[in-house]
Amino acid sequence: MKYVIVGNSAAAVGCINGIRKVDKEGEITVITYEKEGCYSKPMIADILVDLPEEKLIYKDKKFFEQKNVRVLLGTKVIKIDPEKREVVLDTGIAENYDKLLISTGAKPFVPPIKGSEKEGVFTFTELSKAKAAKEYITKNGVKDVVVIGSGFIGLEVAYFLRKKGINVYVIELLNKVLGKALDNRGSEIVEKIMRDIGINFFFEDTIEEILGNEKVESVKLKSGKIINAEMVIVAIGVRPNTELAQTAEIKVNRGIDTNLFMETSIPDIYAAGDCVENIDITDNTKKNLPLFPLAFEQGLVAGLNMAGKKMKYLGGLPLNSLKFLEEVPVLNAGIVEPPDSTYEVLVNDRFEKRGYYRKAIIKDNRLVGFVAIGEVDRVGILTGIIRQKLDVSTFKEKLIDIDFGLVHLPKNWREARIQQDKTGYNDWRPEE
Amino acid sequence: MEQKQQNKKRRNLYKVYPIEENCISCRYCEVACTMVHSESKDPIKAYKLEDLLPRPTVEVEGPVSISVMCRHCKHPFCLDACISGAIWQDKNGAVHLDEDVCVGCWSCVLVCPFGAVHPHLNKRHSLKCDLCEGRDFPACVEACPNRALVYDRER
Ligand SMILES: Cc1cc2nc3c(=O)[nH]c(=O)nc-3n(C[C@H](O)[C@H](O)[C@H](O)COP(=O)(O)OP(=O)(O)OC[C@H]3O[C@@H](n4cnc5c(N)ncnc54)[C@H](O)[C@@H]3O)c2cc1C
Ligand code: SF4
Ligand code: SF4
Numbered sequence: 192m193k194y195v196i197v198g199n200s201a202a203a204v205g206c207i208n209g210i211r212k213v214d215k216e217g218e219i220t221v222i223t224y225e226k227e228g229c230y231s232k233p234m235i236a237d238i239l240v241d242l243p244e245e246k247l248i249y250k251d252k253k254f255f256e257q258k259n260v261r262v263l264l265g266t267k268v269i270k271i272d273p274e275k276r277e278v279v280l281d282t283g284i285a286e287n288y289d290k291l292l293i294s295t296g297a298k299p300f301v302p303p304i305k306g307s308e309k310e311g312v313f314t315f316t317e318l319s320k321a322k323a324a325k326e327y328i329t330k331n332g333v334k335d336v337v338v339i340g341s342g343f344i345g346l347e348v349a350y351f352l353r354k355k356g357i358n359v360y361v362i363e364l365l366n367k368v369l370g371k372a373l374d375n376r377g378s379e380i381v382e383k384i385m386r387d388i389g390i391n392f393f394f395e396d397t398i399e400e401i402l403g404n405e406k407v408e409s410v411k412l413k414s415g416k417i418i419n420a421e422m423v424i425v426a427i428g429v430r431p432n433t434e435l436a437q438t439a440e441i442k443v444n445r446g447i448d449t450n451l452f453m454e455t456s457i458p459d460i461y462a463a464g465d466c467v468e469n470i471d472i473t474d475n476t477k478k479n480l481p482l483f484p485l486a487f488e489q490g491l492v493a494g495l496n497m498a499g500k501k502m503k504y505l506g507g508l509p510l511n512s513l514k515f516l517e518e519v520p521v522l523n524a525g526i527v528e529p530p531d532s533t534y535e536v537l538v539n540d541r542f543e544k545r546g547y548y549r550k551a552i553i554k555d556n557r558l559v560g561f562v563a564i565g566e567v568d569r570v571g572i573l574t575g576i577i578r579q580k581l582d583v584s585t586f587k588e589k590l591i592d593i594d595f596g597l598v599h600l601p602k603n604w605r606e607a608r609i610q611q612d613k614t615g616y617n618d619w620r621p622e623e
Numbered sequence: 624m625e626q627k628q629q630n631k632k633r634r635n636l637y638k639v640y641p642i643e644e645n646c647i648s649c650r651y652c653e654v655a656c657t658m659v660h661s662e663s664k665d666p667i668k669a670y671k672l673e674d675l676l677p678r679p680t681v682e683v684e685g686p687v688s689i690s691v692m693c694r695h696c697k698h699p700f701c702l703d704a705c706i707s708g709a710i711w712q713d714k715n716g717a718v719h720l721d722e723d724v725c726v727g728c729w730s731c732v733l734v735c736p737f738g739a740v741h742p743h744l745n746k747r748h749s750l751k752c753d754l755c756e757g758r759d760f761p762a763c764v765e766a767c768p769n770r771a772l773v774y775d776r777e778r
Contacts, residue, residue, distance in 0.1 A: 205703070231706050231707055231708065233706040234707065234726065237726075246707075246726075248708070249706070249707070249708045250708055483704065483706050483730065484700070484703045484730060484734060487703040487704070488700075510733055510734070511733075512728055512729040512730050512732070512733050514726075514727070514728035514729060514730070517747075520729055520742060520744065522729060522732065522733050524733065567732060567733075567742060568732065568741050568742060569680065569732075569738025569741075570732065570733060570738070571700075571701075571731075571732055571733055571735035571737070571738055572735075572736060572737065574733060574734050575734075575735075575736025578736070594682075596680065596682035596684075596691065596738065597682060597689065597691055597737065597738070598682040598683065598684040599684055605643070605689070608694070608736075608737070609640065609641065609694065610640065610778070611778055612694070612697070612777055612778045614694050614696035615696075615698050616697075616698040618697075618698075619698070
C-alpha cells in the first residue's frame, strides 16, 4: 500500500499516526512546498518575541524516521490525476498513490485594498511570511504597525508587537474584538487587557487605502482617519486552500466536501484539516473551523480509514484558547453567545473581584458552549460534555462553578469512563 | 473465543484507579504527588516555596468524593490538541507531557474530558500524571490511607 500525504502539518501528523496504528509496513510519502520541516503553525507569531526557531519544531526528523515516512520538502504538488492515481509535482515528477490525503490547510484571505502591493504589507499564516515580516521590522526600524482584523491571529500579532515596544493600531469592522469567536463579556475583558498594554483599537472601521511610495507610509481608514505606520498586517481570516483539490474536480463547498470517513467525492482521496468544510456538532451546520486540534483529529480519522480501519469522525467543535495572553487565560468552546431565546444562559461573573468569569450556554438540556476566563483548570470536562451531548438537567447550575468536576456527573458515567476504561474514540459519541 | 480476543486487545498499561466508595477526601494523594514531583521532597517546602500543583484532583460533593487523575486515554484528546508536540504516547499507551517543550497554550486543558491536565499559569506549562516515572510505584497510591487508589492493569 502506498500512501501520499500532501501537507506536512497538524492533519498530516494525525494521518501518519492513524495509518501507523493499522499499517506498519505501507510506504508513506509526505509532500510540502514549505522548506522548514514540520513546525507548529500556531506558534509562528512567537518569533516576533524572539522564540528560537528550534522551539517551533512540532515533529522532528526522528518522528518521521521512527514512523518510516519519506518527506519531500520544498516540493509543490500541482495536480492530482485520479485516473492514473498520481500526483504531479512541480519538479515534473509524478508520485503514484493507492490512498491520498489532501491536507493543504488554509490561505489568508486578503480583500482587494488599494495600495496593498506596496512593500510592508504582510499576512501571518506561514513561517516564511512571519520571518519575512520580522526581518522587515528590523531592517526598516518599524515603529508603528496597523493590524487589520481582530481575530485570533490579528490579536496575537498585535500583542507580540506591542510587547516589543511597537505602536499597534488594530482596525476592526465589528464593534468588538474576536467577533463571534468570543462572547461580548469575554471580548470586553480581552480588549481591556490589550488596551492596558497600549494597543489602540479602531472599531466599526476599515481600511480604505494604503498610502506611500514604494513602501507603506500610512493608512487611510474609511472614517477618514489617517494612521502613520510603516507596516500593515492583514489578518481578517483564512479560507480553505482547495486549489489542489480542484485540479481533480473534487467536490468543494466552503472547503473540500468529505463524509465522516474523511473521504472526498473521489474514491481513495481523503481530506483533513483547514482545507475541508467541517461540521459543527453544536448546531449541525457545515462551516470552516480552522483549528489545530480538529485538523489533527480529522487527519487521524482519515489515516485510520486509509489504512482500512473504518472509523467515523465525531464532528467538529469550535474551541479556542487565547494562548498569547499572559495576563489571563481565556478559553471557550461551542456556542458562546446564544443566537435566540430558546437557549439558556448561566453566568458566574466574578471577574472584577476574584479574577474569573464562567458562562455556560444550554439548549434542550444539553450544554452547547462555554466561556472560561481567569480560572480555567479542568474546563475540558465541559468540552467533553458538549461532545457527548449529556443531559445536564440535574447538575446544570454546577456547570459554571470553578469546582465543577466528575463528581457532579452521573455515577454510571464515572463507572464507565474510569472503572471500565471507556476512553477510546468511539466512547465519546453521544448516546442515542 | 470472544474473551480471548478481548484480552488480546487489552493494553499492557498499569495506571491508577480511584475507588470513590473508599475515598475520605483527605487529599493525601495530592500532597504525596506534589512532594514526589518537588525538588525538596518536603511537603511543606514543596507547597510553600516551589509553587507546585498536584496532578490528582480530589473532588467533593456532599458525601461523595473521588480523586481524579489522568486516565491515559485510549484516544488522548490532549495529544490531538497539543500544538508544541509536548504530549506523546509511549508504546504501552501511557501519555506523557514534556514540561520543557510545553508552551502553555492550554489547548490540552481545553479538551481533556477528565480535567486531568492542569495549567500552571505562573510557570506557563501544563502538568499531568506521569505515573511517577522513575519511581517503582505511584506515590498517590502509596499515600492513600484507605485504599481508595489502586494501581492496576488497564481494563
Ligand atoms: C498565527 C496562527 C496562530 C494560530 N493559532 C492557533 C491556536 O492557538 N489554536 C488553534 O487551534 N489553531 C491555531 N491556528 C490554526 C492552526 O494552525 C491550523 O488549524 C492548523 O495548522 C491546520 O493544520 P492543517 O494540517 O490543516 O494545515 P496547515 O497547517 O495550514 O498546513 C498546510 C500544509 O500544506 C502544505 N501545502 C499546501 N498546498 C500544497 C501543495 N499544493 N503542495 C504541497 N504542499 C502544500 C503546506 O506547505 C503545509 O505544510 C493558528 C494559525 C496561525 C496561522
Ligand atoms: S490528560 Fe486527559 S485526555 Fe490526556 S490522556 Fe490524560 S485523561 Fe486522557
Ligand atoms: S499547554 Fe503545553 S502540553 Fe498543553 S497543548 Fe499547549 S503546548 Fe501542549
